[in-house]
Amino acid sequence: MSLRLVVQPQYCIGCRACEMACAFTHGKDGQPGAARCQTITVGKDEYVPVLCLQCEHAACAEVCPVEAITVDPATHIVHVDQEKCVRCMACTVACPFGNMHFDRVGSHVHKCDLCAGHGDYPRCAMFCPTKCLQVERLQPIG
Amino acid sequence: MEQTGPSTFTMTINGRRVQASAGEYVLDVARRVGIHVPTLCDHPAVEPFGSCRLCMVEVTKESWRGWKGLMTACLYPAAEGLIIETDSERVRHVRQSVLDLLLARCPDSELIRRLAAEYGVERTSFEEREHPDLCILCGLCTRVCQRAATSAITTTMRGHDREVGTPWGGPPPDCIGCLACAHICPTGHITFEERGLTRSIWGREFELCRCADCGAPLPITKDQAAFLAERQQMDESYFSRCSDCQRKAVARSMGRIARWNKLGLAQEPSPEPDPRRNAEVVR
Numbered sequence: 468m469s470l471r472l473v474v475q476p477q478y479c480i481g482c483r484a485c486e487m488a489c490a491f492t493h494g495k496d497g498q499p500g501a502a503r504c505q506t507i508t509v510g511k512d513e514y515v516p517v518l519c520l521q522c523e524h525a526a527c528a529e530v531c532p533v534e535a536i537t538v539d540p541a542t543h544i545v546h547v548d549q550e551k552c553v554r555c556m557a558c559t560v561a562c563p564f565g566n567m568h569f570d571r572v573g574s575h576v577h578k579c580d581l582c583a584g585h586g587d588y589p590r591c592a593m594f595c596p597t598k599c600l601q602v603e604r605l606q607p608i609g
Numbered sequence: 610m611e612q613t614g615p616s617t618f619t620m621t622i623n624g625r626r627v628q629a630s631a632g633e634y635v636l637d638v639a640r641r642v643g644i645h646v647p648t649l650c651d652h653p654a655v656e657p658f659g660s661c662r663l664c665m666v667e668v669t670k671e672s673w674r675g676w677k678g679l680m681t682a683c684l685y686p687a688a689e690g691l692i693i694e695t696d697s698e699r700v701r702h703v704r705q706s707v708l709d710l711l712l713a714r715c716p717d718s719e720l721i722r723r724l725a726a727e728y729g730v731e732r733t734s735f736e737e738r739e740h741p742d743l744c745i746l747c748g749l750c751t752r753v754c755q756r757a758a759t760s761a762i763t764t765t766m767r768g769h770d771r772e773v774g775t776p777w778g779g780p781p782p783d784c785i786g787c788l789a790c791a792h793i794c795p796t797g798h799i800t801f802e803e804r805g806l807t808r809s810i811w812g813r814e815f816e817l818c819r820c821a822d823c824g825a826p827l828p829i830t831k832d833q834a835a836f837l838a839e840r841q842q843m844d845e846s847y848f849s850r851c852s853d854c855q856r857k858a859v860a861r862s863m864g865r866i867a868r869w870n871k872l873g874l875a876q877e878p879s880p881e882p883d884p885r886r887n888a889e890v891v892r
Contacts (some may be wrong), residue, residue: 469838469888470885471883472865472889475867475870476860476863476864476866476867477867477870477871479867488651505856505859507857509652509855509860509861509863509864510864513864515859515860515863515864515867517856517859517860517863521610521656523745526843526847529651529841530837530841530843530847532756532757532758532787532789532837532840532841533654533655533726533756533789534752534756535654543886544855548653550652550655551652551653551654553753553792553793554755554788554789554792555788555789555792555829555831555833555847556788556828556829557787557833557837559828559852560695560818560827560829560834560836560847560850560852561843561848562846562852562855563847563855564855564856564859565850565851565852565853565854565856565857565858565859566852566892567852568852568854571616571830575759577735583629594806597742603881603890604890604891605889605890605891606888606889606891607886607887607888608887608888608889
């Protein structure tokens with residue numbers, strides 16, 4: 468069973484609950500800057516939460532010179548192996564959607580992993596008040 | 610030597626029977642079962658090298674009739690029936706000697722001092738180097754450069770004069786300024802500087818890429834972008850924008866879709882199957 472995060476920006480009210488939920492899930496301090504989910508204002512009362520798309524052929528994984536970024540074959544989640552990462556920062560630039568973040572405080576790159584290892588259920592969707600972020604469970608056909 | 614028989618087998622570490630498989634090293638097996646073995650020159654991004662000698666463990670087999678060898682765990686292949694001791698008196702003694710020597714080489718290194726203190730070595734019993742630096746010659750920087758970049762640096766000279774350096778001591782012509790060596794260095798010997806659009810390391814200056822939209826400096830150098838584009842066979846346009854601008858561009862196009870959806874086209878997520886995963890939505 469794997470998960471798919473569906474984003475419907477027409478429902479986003481810009482409350483940034485997803486950012487806070489993400490920041491508190493992945494760090495004790497709850498720094499919104501450290502969140503893997505960023506809500507961007509694109510017009511008057513128009514907001515879009517931007518998260519990792521878990522690409523099948525991910526540019527971040529392809530550019531990584533030490534293969535520290537891999538796509539999990541079972542869940543299709545793109546993971547960063549923090550132990551293996553050599554902090555060359557190539558992935559933060561290569562992601563065409565800007566979803567690889569660099570944490571200056573902890574000096575490491577991080578990205579949305581659909582909360583794998585943190586309850587295995589995206590916390591942002593759990594806290595989204597308008598169902599702009601929704602989770603779908605997928606199960607192999609047959 | 611060709612290994613025959615089953616690919617998984619049992620061995621003993623500190624009296625615990627553990628499963629291991631062919632191709633693993635003793636250090637991998639110990640880490641996997643949660644037994645701590647100190648290391649300095651080990652990193653998952655590069656192949657084991659065995660230069661720091663800190664991961665020494667005692668190895669024996671029942672058929673060896675009491676003979677016990679001291680081996681580097683990072684380079685000793687796991688095998689059927691091995692009996693490993695990772696914290697015996699003999700192991701602790703040899704690690705003490707290693708740290709004693711490292712402390713004579715790098716008396717100013719925080720990391721070496723802390724590790725040495727853990728093994729009860731407060732001061733080196735040897736003579737300290739006259740002009741000590743922080744390099745322990747673990748070779749992590751040269752190995753990561755070989756793996757991730759261009760082999761721009763290597764160890765030069767021999768014996769007492771051996772050090773990590775560049776060809777003929779000058780600015781390295783092949784370096785791409787990716788900083789992997791500086792970030793992987795366990796003692797912080799390799800330093801770099803970044804000022805505006807310039808990054809300097811190994812006595813050479815590199816120009817950083819600029820974001821095509823906002824003009825802010827990107828965290829990669831121009832040489833690095835050209836190298837990655839060629840080696841990983843990616844278009845250079847992948848290295849032209851900062852992540853903030855890319856996120857904004859994505860948000861703008863998704864915002865357009867949202868606007869159409871608001872004009873009466875809004876739909877609940879449809880339970881469409883996902884062809885690329887060959888999976889369907891469960892309700």
